[in-house]
Amino acid sequence: MSDPDDITVRTVQPPRPPQRARCDLTTHLGAIELPNPVLTASGCAAAGRELDRFFDVAELGAVVTKSIMLKARSGRPTPRMAETASGMLNSIGLQGPGIDAFLEHDLPYLRERGARAVVSIAGGSVAEYTELARRLRGAAGVSAIEVNISCPNVSNRGLVFARDPAAAAAVVTAVRRQSAPSVPVFAKLSPDVTDIVSIAHSCVAAGADGLSMINTLLGMALDLDTMRPVLAGVTGGLSGPAIKPVAVRCIWAVHAALPDVPIIGMGGVRSGLDALELVLAGASAVSVGTAIFGDPGAPLRIRHELETALVDRGFARFSDAVGYGHREQT
Amino acid sequence: MAEGPLQVRGEVLATRRVGAYRHLTLVAPGIAARTRPGHFVALAVGGPDTALTLRRAFSIYQVSTQGVFGGTVELIFAVQGAGTAWLAAAASRTPVDVVGPLGKPFALPRDRVSATLVGGGYGSAPLFGLARSLRSRGCRVDVVLGAASADRLFGALEAKRVATTVEVTTDDGSAGTRGWVTDVLPAVMERAGTEVVYACGPMGMLRSISEVAAAAGVPAQCAVEESMACGIGVCMTCVLPVVGEDGLTRMVRSCVEGPVFLGDRVRWDALGTVPADAVGAPPMSDPDE
Numbered sequence: 001m002s003d004p005d006d007i008t009v010r011t012v013q014p015p016r017p018p019q020r021a022r023c024d025l026t027t028h029l030g031a032i033e034l035p036n037p038v039l040t041a042s043g044c045a046a047a048g049r050e051l052d053r054f055f056d057v058a059e060l061g062a063v064v065t066k067s068i069m070l071k072a073r074s075g076r077p078t079p080r081m082a083e084t085a086s087g088m089l090n091s092i093g094l095q096g097p098g099i100d101a102f103l104e105h106d107l108p109y110l111r112e113r114g115a116r117a118v119v120s121i122a123g124g125s126v127a128e129y130t131e132l133a134r135r136l137r138g139a140a141g142v143s144a145i146e147v148n149i150s151c152p153n154v155s156n157r158g159l160v161f162a163r164d165p166a167a168a169a170a171v172v173t174a175v176r177r178q179s180a181p182s183v184p185v186f187a188k189l190s191p192d193v194t195d196i197v198s199i200a201h202s203c204v205a206a207g208a209d210g211l212s213m214i215n216t217l218l219g220m221a222l223d224l225d226t227m228r229p230v231l232a233g234v235t236g237g238l239s240g241p242a243i244k245p246v247a248v249r250c251i252w253a254v255h256a257a258l259p260d261v262p263i264i265g266m267g268g269v270r271s272g273l274d275a276l277e278l279v280l281a282g283a284s285a286v287s288v289g290t291a292i293f294g295d296p297g298a299p300l301r302i303r304h305e306l307e308t309a310l311v312d313r314g315f316a317r318f319s320d321a322v323g324y325g326h327r328e329q330t
Numbered sequence: 331m332a333e334g335p336l337q338v339r340g341e342v343l344a345t346r347r348v349g350a351y352r353h354l355t356l357v358a359p360g361i362a363a364r365t366r367p368g369h370f371v372a373l374a375v376g377g378p379d380t381a382l383t384l385r386r387a388f389s390i391y392q393v394s395t396q397g398v399f400g401g402t403v404e405l406i407f408a409v410q411g412a413g414t415a416w417l418a419a420a421a422s423r424t425p426v427d428v429v430g431p432l433g434k435p436f437a438l439p440r441d442r443v444s445a446t447l448v449g450g451g452y453g454s455a456p457l458f459g460l461a462r463s464l465r466s467r468g469c470r471v472d473v474v475l476g477a478a479s480a481d482r483l484f485g486a487l488e489a490k491r492v493a494t495t496v497e498v499t500t501d502d503g504s505a506g507t508r509g510w511v512t513d514v515l516p517a518v519m520e521r522a523g524t525e526v527v528y529a530c531g532p533m534g535m536l537r538s539i540s541e542v543a544a545a546a547g548v549p550a551q552c553a554v555e556e557s558m559a560c561g562i563g564v565c566m567t568c569v570l571p572v573v574g575e576d577g578l579t580r581m582v583r584s585c586v587e588g589p590v591f592l593g594d595r596v597r598w599d600a601l602g603t604v605p606a607d608a609v610g611a612p613p614m615s616d617p618d619e
Contacts, residue, residue: 043566050563050586053334054429066566072610074581077603081559081567086381088559092566095581095610232602240383293560294374294383296429297337 030184030209041289047106087240091233111141133178176207244268255282272305362401371430372561450531540593550593
């Protein structure tokens, strides 16, 4: 056990760590270049301020913000969370301060910290997404926009945009049209669809520069003492290591169909090896989400672990590993 | 004094039973020196490759910055599920990732006032360090402890060492007065000339204590218990409706804005709901997401 009161001068130098090979972690997401491919996942890092107490958020490829809506929103009643085997259910209801407060406080904060911001936006209608993109245009410090389309469409009986190719495309078209050409627009896809590849095609045809996948899966848990649903919202989004195989499958299928479209992968990543798996399936960047709740230092740790895993496998450049799992067997 | 939380690799020093509860001492370098009464820590449980994904939050009973261990943190908890069962069974030297100190601690009075401290079950744990801080400032300290039964009281003997008077209540009458803390609290406050109440325990108890304090025109600082996934302010699960200085109700995070709140600011009647007048409350029913 180390003793901080032990101030004995060490006469023996500790062995120097061997000169370790490094890997170029640079990645490209459409028009933007990031110094490394590890990001936070939307809704798991607020706007970076809380995590910055544990590590320098500018060390990450980018901070993906919690989804921003037009107006302040109180979210759902509690309980909002249920731990499940290797995962959790959440039903937060997109609580947030709204775009005005975000532009006034959060975005400038990330910019001052030198962190790159991928701004996640969410709305209940195409008009709301349009207005959000318009407000972000010209705001300093927006590296990219991630469009959270796993929201109910109020003008179509609450059908989630992400489950309807035409509705998803309408949102993407509107956001793309409103946004600066230099700012890539990523559509965040839901795995709760019959054919994620067809939704991916629709979004790309509508102008998406890239795709983020996967959002949470809809799930539910019952309390066996009260014999009632655990969550006040009854159903919630399942995340955590339990969903990683679903993420790998979705990324694999979409990368196979659309190999030139950059993918931000997320879903159950809690180690560098998990991140590598998503990369081999086709992700050009990896977002760390639920793992942050169990380990606030997870994003930076995973960045280091991913680099080690790449070096161990002989990759000099991260970009060479993207989609490497798809190569022909020799 | 250094501020803000640390994430450190700690380890279990010792665990022992205290009545129905466990008393865990963790070696957690650096955390003790930053801790003030009312702070909490969040522990990773289950060891590597665990299926338990979320942090467990515990209020801090006491800390020691002295000794050969580089600072220890002591917690009192009840075994309630797989995470706390793992913690209770963890052998000495088991590594435990510790994040803390977290949250806003109890506010200490500038003047020498009469303070009454009320704890329910093992919720009383953070009150003893608080009592010592108050005494060192020359405050009078009276303690009221309540629990369902005698084995679920925590710290009755220790309370006698730090307090001018101690009252104990149990639901079943197995120790002290049969009944609730709020049955005896008005008389204690009368006798002690209470100028501030500090409370920690179940939500229902905190609500009743806030009402008693409000009736006496005395502020109540209540440390709340809400279930949390992260403890650091990012997951948004531990929210409760609290009235701000502008008079508006917001759903605030108990982990960063709390866990200590003024009792008259918490919308106790609306816990588990989003009041219709809360900032950003849905106009009517909220569609499924």
